[in-house]
Amino acid sequence: MQALREELAKISSIVTIEKGTTILRQGEYVKVIPLLTSGLVKVFKEESVNGNEVLLYYIKPGESCVMSVTTLIKQQKSHVKAVLEQDSTMVLIPANKALEIAKKFPKWNEFIYDLFSLKFDELLDIIEVLTFSTKNVRLLSYLTKEASLKNTKVLHKTHQQIAYDLGSSREVISRLLKKLEIEGLIKLGQGKITLTSE
């Protein structure tokens, strides 16, 4: 594992990129495999026709972008979009070196498998909720996940932003949030949502 770290340090570059930057566009080819060391990345699926999008999952520090890995191997265009949610630092592994790494270090494959499994499970959860639940369940699950990720009870988000993440409309989100507030699960403020843990 130490050897792997040294090898990566040798062939990779480290960059810091600012919040809001799109580091991977849908339809683009992958040139590097990013390994996040600090910050947070959101991964979206864009609707093929309109410009709408849904949040799929986050990439946290210590994780990489599994989609980069596969699109690299299969030489195909990316089917997702990745945007920095916070200023982030990442190690960039050049595409051509990544395959060698995988061959030389079995640990690397285990790492990737682990990630795949994690993200696969997150997609499964989304599909389950989308299929069997109403939007307020989806919304609540989004809020709690968001809160645990940022490690806070207070989310600084507008209803519109949430609507984008969930592929819904602002009015619907507003109404549902209001309901959740009435149920006592959250407290609403301007551009701010507080989870009331009970």
Add this chain to the structure above:
Amino acid sequence: MQALREELAKISSIVTIEKGTTILRQGEYVKVIPLLTSGLVKVFKEESVNGNEVLLYYIKPGESCVMSVTTLIKQQKSHVKAVLEQDSTMVLIPANKALEIAKKFPKWNEFIYDLFSLKFDELLDIIEVLTFSTKNVRLLSYLTKEASLKNTKVLHKTHQQIAYDLGSSREVISRLLKKLEIEGLIKLGQGKITLTSE
């Protein structure tokens, strides 16, 4: 690649299992990695509370079950259910040998990565349709995928079966199918749906 095949032949057993058998249950631990040589396997996600389920994707001949691979590596319970849609033959790779294989044959990892990428994309498609489209789009996409998979224009399915696969109800599916028939996209018969390709 030849060496890999020989190695697999040495350590694995081949079995033929009949249609309808559940080869992997949700919550169960994985003991073998199946490699399908003939037949067809459906993979479902079950709702955690009720018994409802959604079809996620199929495993075709030449493919393996990616969920088996990761749940094996991570030693976790399966989050999906796999049922034989047709009588199927498969090579069973013992769990303890699978890791050795992965280390010895880089090709094996590539194979798994490819599969992962494929199935990941299918999940993304489902999420996209669930988020941005109505059920009739989802239904149509289901029917065409089903038809291309079985390589026929005639599907032998009842409305109830389709409802189960999509996690919906029979009445809804019936109504939507009727609409699709009026639009001229399909022709309905008892337990039978014919796609009219134009």
Add this chain to the structure above:
DNA sequence: ATTCACTTGTGACATTTGTCACTGTATACC
């Protein structure tokens, strides 16, 4: 204190989906 931009609330309405309670129709088997 006023203004302005951003954010949120709201009522009305159309669609979509799910559910219930039936009715009608094929098909196979006797």
Add this chain to the structure above:
DNA sequence: GGTATACAGTGACAAATGTCACAAGTGAAT
């Protein structure tokens, strides 16, 4: 032919969601 049995159609209704058109609130800057 008659009759089960599985399969499909239907009407009525409620709930969920999306959309439109505004109204109202909030907070920062001047």
